[in-house]
Amino acid sequence: MPRGKRKLPEVSSGSMADIAFLLLIFFLVTTTIANDKGILLRLPPPPDPLQEQLDIKIPDRNIFTILANSKDQLLVEGEPFDGSMDELKDDVKKFILNFGKPTPEGIEIYNSLPPQMKAFVNANGRNPESSDDPTSLKSIVSFKSARGTSYDLYVGILDAMNAAYNEVYASRVGITTEEWLSLDRSNSLQKDMYNRGRNGIPRAISIAEPD
Amino acid sequence: MPKFKKNSNTSEDIPTAALPDIIFMLLFFFMVTTVMRETDIMVKQKIPRATQLTKIERKSLVSYIYVGEPKNVVLYGSEPKIQINDVFITEEDIIGFVNTEKDKLDEVERDQITMSMKVDVDVKMGIVSDVQQELRKANALKILYSTIKKVTK
Numbered sequence: 501m502p503r504g505k506r507k508l509p510e511v512s513s514g515s516m517a518d519i520a521f522l523l524l525i526f527f528l529v530t531t532t533i534a535n536d537k538g539i540l541l542r543l544p545p546p547p548d549p550l551q552e553q554l555d556i557k558i559p560d561r562n563i564f565t566i567l568a569n570s571k572d573q574l575l576v577e578g579e580p581f582d583g584s585m586d587e588l589k590d591d592v593k594k595f596i597l598n599f600g601k602p603t604p605e606g607i608e609i610y611n612s613l614p615p616q617m618k619a620f621v622n623a624n625g626r627n628p629e630s631s632d633d634p635t636s637l638k639s640i641v642s643f644k645s646a647r648g649t650s651y652d653l654y655v656g657i658l659d660a661m662n663a664a665y666n667e668v669y670a671s672r673v674g675i676t677t678e679e680w681l682s683l684d685r686s687n688s689l690q691k692d693m694y695n696r697g698r699n700g701i702p703r704a705i706s707i708a709e710p711d
Numbered sequence: 712m713p714k715f716k717k718n719s720n721t722s723e724d725i726p727t728a729a730l731p732d733i734i735f736m737l738l739f740f741f742m743v744t745t746v747m748r749e750t751d752i753m754v755k756q757k758i759p760r761a762t763q764l765t766k767i768e769r770k771s772l773v774s775y776i777y778v779g780e781p782k783n784v785v786l787y788g789s790e791p792k793i794q795i796n797d798v799f800i801t802e803e804d805i806i807g808f809v810n811t812e813k814d815k816l817d818e819v820e821r822d823q824i825t826m827s828m829k830v831d832v833d834v835k836m837g838i839v840s841d842v843q844q845e846l847r848k849a850n851a852l853k854i855l856y857s858t859i860k861k862v863t864k
Contacts, residue, residue, distance in 0.1 A: 513731075520734040527741035536773065537764040538827065538857040546847045570835075647837030651830050652759050654839070655856055659761040666763055681763065710840050 539658050541707065562631050564595045564641045566657060570648025574657075585660045592641055592664035596634050596701070598625040606633025609700045617671055634668075634701040644708035661705050669697035753787075754779030754794050759832045760861035767855065772825050774812040776805075778838060779831030791834045793842060802841045809849035825853040 567575040631639035670680035781787035
């Protein structure tokens with residue numbers, strides 16, 4: 501062949517990085533990382549007009565009341581409260597783990613607690629004026645807001661109440677609250693841990709309708 | 712007088728040949744994680760922060776309700792409004808909305824529908840509680856208050 505080796509045509513790739521940068525910046529700007537986390541709440545079923553309203557008397561000592569007015573001021577157990585949400589969480593926790601007058605189931609739960617929690621109960625609880633034990637209907641955390649309460653405060657208080665329960669559950673199985681929240685319930689081992697933590701202590705959070 | 716003699720036999724350039732690859736890697740990461748917004752949110756959305764977050768296990772069961780002050784104050788006023796999909800609705804329409812959302816699900820899963828409330832921090836509880844009352848009537852009892860993780864000290 502008389503002709504020599506033909507030179508292969510080349511596409512200059514020098515601007516490749518620039519093109520990639522351009523695309524990168526476009527996706528950086530349009531990305532919204534989906535936020536699907538939040539505080540779960542289960543609403544009570546709608547009132548049934550045919551059914552008569554059941555009037556269950558629950559003594560005051562078994563209800564921890566938090567009231568918020570439209571100026572975002574708090575009334576906790578009948579007294580004005582201006583502490584932080586952390587303090588509120590601790591108060592709720594003390595209330596749940598009070599064991600003032602435990603029923604047989606309550607005593608059983610107390611006996612199943614790890615030693616440091618028993619120590620916590622004996623140091624902070626045992627108040628006859630506070631909740632009997634953490635079983636169903638024996639300790640209820642109730643929160644009532646006004647129509648003018650800010651949503652921010654509402655979420656803050658809901659968060660504090662949930663934090664108190666999660667702390668109780670987590671320390672029952674000996675893990676931190678963070679670890680408790682990241683338990684994966686599709687994993688049987690972690691689900692078992694979850695059930696052990698919650699067993700016998702229902703998350704009794706009652707949200708009253710604002711007026 | 713410089714005491715230190717500069718003996719630079721070594722090349723000081725950082726090789727940039729791998730740069731496009733690095734950029735491409737980043738690009739693919741963002742391409743994969745990007746979720747294009749299906750709905751155009753017309754209300755202000757400054758989501759509150761909280762610590763005790765739960766993750767939604769099944770995304771298909773979630774429907775969103777946005778509450779906040781309209782971004783376009785001139786057109787819609789400054790009172791907080793409820794938005795679903797692409798429109799503003801009033802409280803009475805919520806039951807209808809929940810029912811259409813429930814129809815999209817399998818019959819066995821209808822009770823587990825989760826309503827994710829994306830509410831602006833500046834909203835008062837009145838409108839939020841109205842929405843909740845309607846959700847109760849519509850039998851959509853699982854609510855998720857959408858929040859962002861609060862950084863604790």
